[in-house]
Amino acid sequence: MASAGRAGVGTNQEDVRRHNLGTALGHVHRAGRISRAELTTRMGLNRSTIAGLVAELESLGLADQAKPSGTRVGAGRPSVDVKVRPGAYVLAVDLRVDGLTVARVGLGGVVQARATGPVPANHDPHAISESVVELMKLVVKDVESRAVLVGVGVSVPGVIRSEDGLVRLAPNLGWRDVPFARIVADRIGTVAMPVLGNDADLGALAEHVRGAGVGVEDLIYLSGEVGVGAGIIVAGRKLDGAGGYAGEIGHLPFVPNGKLCHCGARGCWETEIGAPAIALAIGCPSERIGALGEFLEGVHEATPGLRTVGTHLGRGLAGAVNLLNPRVIVLGGYLRSLYPLVRDDVENALAIHALTAPREQVLVTLPGLGGDSVLQGAAELAFEPLLADPVGRLAATACQDVETSLIAG
């Protein structure tokens, strides 16, 4: 998860300074705007060190100092505010089975431009990469000439090998061992190697950093799309498992000899609560599944079929509550539109199947970032190298001209 750390330990003074610079930038990035006094408190460094770090962030074009907006504390001079500058940006890609969103996102999680498009029906990785690049061109079209691209983050609804962005399995795209990071990198030329993340993991990351899970150390983000996955944070850290593949909660065995799942097994949880199950319950034709959110908005009272989906949702959540004792469960994707309709059924199933002690501690809620959790998570992932070492990352990205590279490609 995001390193909300205090001043760290490096091997020498220069390492310490660069690490502290990244930590300071991380605080400004997560807050958007923060007083220098607060930054001093959070980092546990003295005021002159903080002033030096802020001045360096300014000279790197990453932050600005501004007149204080907050209330005065004590009798001293009010502390100066530090706020993000929009110059450094990332490209965030939210690839879903039924749609594609690309955004240019600045520090502070500010969406500067966005474009959406369909996903090629055959789900061919090269064709999807083409569509991604077309949308990237749209969002960088009017970017300031001095702005710097510092990373590309891509969310994929599948199991990702994080070292090299190999998609081990994306059952609902029909992908197995697809080197999607490499395919996109080949297409966008000089631009930084894209980093890939699992959609639910990225939803959890973003909700933890700036959504419904700020300050929450035990959180589950449930991504309810065509497939269902969970991003799980335990004691403030992402739950990875041995190979980084943890969280595939949609494939929890749920109904003996149930419906065939895209993963090859029968009766997985997602066959009962995923988009196709919701669509079936409200009579949304399968070819219109990309518009399921709009269909759900037109539903004002839950049908018996929809209430059954709600019960299945609650029963599965009870398993997660019993296993992980989360403080917050965030329902993303189509579950965002479903939950208000079937809240009682979800609660009833939780009451029956979840143990009292962990159930009393859990809040089931909608995303703080609306429909943007996963997109914002992809942006967070892309910002990580900059936040780890601002000087190093800016040096590495200094000689690229993104727009030219994208358009020439």
Ligand SMILES: [Zn+2]
């Ligand atoms: Zn399955």
